[in-house]
């Protein structure tokens with residue numbers, strides 16, 4: 290069994306996989322990491338291997354504690370990938386984005402796929418039918434947009450994410466919800482449309498912490514899935530272990 294760990298900028302997501310099937314998933318704060326891994330190790334004593342993707346530098350203690358327990362792959366820009374990376378600066382590409390593209394290659398081989406990950410940031414990642422990764426876009430996530438409006442102004446309050454009641458916001462709160470939520474929805478719908486103009490048979494995946502909230506409100510047809518990145522990491526582990 291495999292322990293699959295995605296260290297994002299906000300949360301750590303952990304999956305336990307029995308071959309290609311996810312049998313357990315949890316979303317935790319960084320501070321709960323050690324405790325959670327110990328619980329999972331007791332609950333699933335058959336875990337032998339682990340893979341870690343991190344968008345930030347991991348502490349030495351974190352690395353040591355995982356290595357001590359499991360045969361571990363720390364995903365970096367050198368680990369073998371099932372696609373050709375055409376990003377102009379491949380060594381600066383987010384590790385999480387590598388895993389998302391790997392998932393797209395395995396689940397939708399020979400298809401044009403756009404993966405949208407709505408987390409701390411919203412990332413757009415595109416791979417074509419030839420399994421070439423071309424790049425995409427990075428923009429601020431929902432929570433980051435609410436926080437920036439508050440942090441960079443004197444008068445705007447910090448609000449929790451909420452569906453706007455109307456497009457024409459008639460109060461400060463309604464105007465912020467309309468600007469942030471409708472802004473993200475229109476951005477996603479607009480970008481999907483632009484990609485579809487170039488790649489008519491495009492498959493669109495939406496994942497990340499805000500995928501559920503956004504998916505119900507988008508115009509375009511998409512696959513919303515919460516485990517896409519973890520599945521990508523599990524494929525990369527299998528791909529590298531079979532070599």
Ligand SMILES: Nc1ncnc2c1ncn2[C@@H]1O[C@H](COP(=O)(O)OP(=O)(O)O)[C@@H](O)[C@H]1O
Nearest residue numbers: 297298299300407408409430431432497498499
């Ligand atoms: N209770 C919550 N606390 C914080 N963020 C939340 C919460 N519920 C949803 N979110 C959203 O989830 C995002 C984090 O999603 P996630 O995919 O875990 O991000 P990352 O991979 O960057 O850590 C936040 O930016 C926020 O918009």
Ligand SMILES: CC(C)(COP(=O)(O)O)[C@@H](O)C(=O)NCCC(=O)O
Nearest residue numbers: 297298344381382383408409410427
């Ligand atoms: C864009 C990101 C901050 C997204 O992080 P996340 O929202 O998943 O926490 C991360 O993929 C990253 O640090 N990328 C490096 C720059 C790049 O991908 O080109």
Ligand SMILES: [K+]
Nearest residue numbers: 406408410412
């Ligand atoms: K993201």
